[in-house]
Ligand code: BJW
């Protein structure tokens with residue numbers, strides 16, 4: 136089956152990749168839905184990743200996100216991220232289209248060298264004031280004071296997309312445009328339960344794309360893809376890209 140995926144990638148003229156937390160797991164970034172160790176193990180997601188949760192307890196929510204931001208500074212991209220950056224270069228050198236849609240907020244794809252990255256769920260690294268809208272990239276140590284405040288006195292929040300919020304319009308438009316025109320779609324390390332990204336596979340199928348999933352477990356889309364590879368992205372992606380480049 137790996138050979139079939141490599142053959143589909145070799146023939147592809149336009150590729151769309153969707154990534155989720157599983158791609159960063161081998162870097163040591165916890166996923167969301169891993170019940171014991173996941174990011175939500177000690178909390179109800181509704182408490183942390185919703186506008187209502189932030190309104191109820193902004194100190195708790197901003198501390199949680201700030202801790203994650205600081206942890207992300209200490210981790211490195213893994214071989215899965217590296218392979219995706221190489222895959223992008225493979226298509227760029229051949230004048231073919233490639234877009235990486237990520238639900239991840241850690242920016243590890245960019246650090247690995249990927250350039251065509253669409254951040255569907257925003258990023259942990261940019262914080263904005265909920266009153267004046269002022270945004271600033273935060274690369275230093277922990278804020279230390281929670282919730283952090285803007286010069287105008289307003290509360291600052293992480294630039295991520297919470298449940299019930301709209302995805303950034305430009306990101307969504309880019310995703311829809313790329314999906315409508317792709318001939319191969321890869322869903323990597325995502326549980327495929329959070330909309331609208333969970334339905335991207337159907338948009339790719341509607342465009343007659345070959346569809347591939349790589350995950351250590353089955354997901355709700357496993358039965359709808361042409362090729363479902365069971366395994367770690369940090370192990371399978373380098374093998375796939377090596378084989379593609381060796382053809
Ligand atoms: C490995 C691995 C290894 C591990 N190798 N694999 C239609 C129907 C029903 C509900 C809705 C709907 N449309 C919208 C909604 C509401 C909601 C939604 O989807 N709810 C569902 C839960 C049902 N969606 C929204 O609210 C979105 N907004 C929106 O659509 O606005 C319009 C609208 C609103 C309301 C109603 C209708 C329309 C916004 C979604 C924002 C999601 N935000 C979060 C938090 C971001 C901030 C933060 O980081 O805290 O994004 S939630 C969280 O889930 C995070 C992730 O990006 C996202 C996806 O998770 P992901 O990446 O898949 O991670 P996991 O942990 O779930 O899975 C990891 C996977 O990796 C697993 O499968 C492992 O097996 C695998 N794995 N190691 C390969 N080494």
Ligand code: ZN
Pocket residue numbers: 264265266267268269285286287288289
């Ligand atoms: Zn402000």
